[in-house]
Amino acid sequence: xxxxxxxxxxxxxxxxxxxxLTAVVDRLRERELRRRQxxxxxxxxxxxxxxxxxxTILISKAxxxxxxxxxxxxxxxxxxxxxxLLDGDPxxxxxxxxxxxxxxxxxxGNFSLLRxxxxxxxxxxxxxxxxxxxxxxxxxEGMRGESIA
Numbered sequence: 001x002x003x004x005x006x007x008x009x010x011x012x013x014x015x016x017x018x019x020x021l022t023a024v025v026d027r028l029r030e031r032e033l034r035r036r037q038x039x040x041x042x043x044x045x046x047x048x049x050x051x052x053x054x055x056t057i058l059i060s061k062a063x064x065x066x067x068x069x070x071x072x073x074x075x076x077x078x079x080x081x082x083x084x085l086l087d088g089d090p091x092x093x094x095x096x097x098x099x100x101x102x103x104x105x106x107x108x109g110n111f112s113l114l115r116x117x118x119x120x121x122x123x124x125x126x127x128x129x130x131x132x133x134x135x136x137x138x139x140x141e142g143m144r145g146e147s148i149a
Contacts, residue, residue, distance in 0.1 A: 009077040027110035039095040046084020055101030
C-alpha cells in the first residue's frame with residue numbers, strides 16, 4: 001500500500017486507478033545504490049526504467065571526449081530510462097547517483113506487460129518524452145544565446 005501511495009506522486013502514474021497501480025507494483029523491484037555510483041553509461045544497452053523513491057540522480061552527456069555535462073537532476077517521484085525501453089536504442093546519457101538512492105525498477109519484460117495491461121502508459125510516456133525534448137531544446141537555445149552575448 002505504501003508503494004501505491006508513492007506512485008500516485010509519480011507523474012507517469014498519477015492518473016492511474018488503484019487496480020492499475022497494483023499492476024505496476026506487482027511489476028517493480030527495489031534497488032539501492034551508494035553515492036557516486038554509476039547506474040549506466042551513455043551507449044550501454046537499456047533494459048530497465050527507474051523511478052527514484054529516495055535520493056537524487058544526475059543525468060549527464062558527454063560533450064567533448066570524457067567531459068560530462070550534467071543535463072538534469074532527478075529527484076524522488078521522477079523517472080528515467082524509459083527511452084531505451086520504448087525504442088530499443090542504447091542509453092542516451094550517463095546516470096550517476098548524487099546521494100544514496102532507492103530506486104523502483106521495471107525491466108523490459110515487465111514494462112511490455114504493463115504497456116499491455118495499462119494501455120494509457122504508452123500515451124503518458126510519449127507526452128512526457130515530448131515535454132523533455134522541448135525542455136532540452138529550450139535549454140540548448142538558451143545556451144546558444146548566452147554564448148553569443
